[in-house]
Amino acid sequence: GIDCQGGSRMCCRQEFFVDFREIGWQDWIIQPEGYAMNFCTGQCPLHVAGIPGIAASFHTAVFNLLKANTAAGAGGSCCVPTVQRPLSLLYYDRNSNIVKTDIPDMVVEACGCS
Amino acid sequence: TLRPGSQCPVCGGPAVDLESHRELLLDLAKRNILDKLHLSQRPTLSRPVPRAALRTALQRLCGPPQWALPEEYRSQEYDIISFAETGFSSINQTRLNFHFSSDETAGGMEIRQASFMFFVQLPPNSTWSINVRVFALSPHDTNLTIASQHLLEVGVSGWHQLTLGPEAQAACSQGHLTLELVPEGQVAQSSVIMSDTAHRPFVAARVRPGSKHRVRRR
Secondary structure (H helix, E strand, C coil): CCECCCCCCECEEECCEEECCCCCCCCCEEECCEEECCEEECECCHHHCCCCCCCHHHHHHHHHHHHHCCCCCCCCCCEEEEEEEEEEEEEECCCCCEEEEEEEEEEEEEEEEC | CCCCCCCCCCCCCCCCCCCCCHHHHHHHHHHHHHHHCCCCCCCCCCCCCCHHHHHHHHHHCCCCCCCCCCHHHCCCCEEEEEECEEEEEECCEEEEEEECCCCCCCCCEEEEEEEEEEEECCCCCCCEEEEEEEEEECCCCCCEEEEEEEEEEECCCEEEEEECCHHHHHHHHCCEEEEEEEEECCCCHHHECCCCHHHCCEEEEEEEECCCCCCCCC
């Protein structure tokens, strides 16, 4: 996947880190110190649909389908997360119990065009 | 074929202006975390936990079970540490209460394992036996009745662990567990350390929210 830099409007991963102290949550969230709420942004012109696919051949197949069906403009390709990982949290609940849990699919690692 | 006058879609242009959207993104981050933890709002701590107690408890927390299912097959689970609140006590017994928030158990709770951890300080070369009684709410009224009891022999000072059975797990899943420590023999009741923050007794439970009647695929 591509990380957003400068002014590119191509589908990319925009990094955004939330420090729990900034939002006053450091008293109930023991670990970690913040949350990387990265997100996908940017455009997906049709000729890059399916990038980055799991296998390079996936994009080629999609590209050939588009050419074969002259689907210029039909449907669309969206900039979506393609790789995500869990967020491990250690926090206090309202009974002052200590709770540890792994929340699946919380941190976007890479983006691509559907 | 680019239509005349249309801009090249991937050429330079205004990217997302993070600063002007910062407040919106911070609120989104809060909502995202609260939703995934099944919380409507951030918890306000009823009793702050001393750092020493937190450190000790985390050191004692057992690691993941050896047969842990591969990541993709496991639904979200919770490891909960609940510190004891001393209830009714007398010279020969101490009652301990443990509260389990209904946040993690909104949709019912399946206790996968639970253990009671306590610290004992014994005089040298002495042994000590203690009865640990597990209480449960009786089905007919709100009285607590003894659901099970365990006689433990303790021969050395330090941390000790008692694996809690189905009766205690059932009480945890209902949100409230009561244990009673009844020492046997001469050694003083105060052998179980209660007041020292670094040695507060606690229950460690591994919990999976959702329906208890989980269908296992063979």
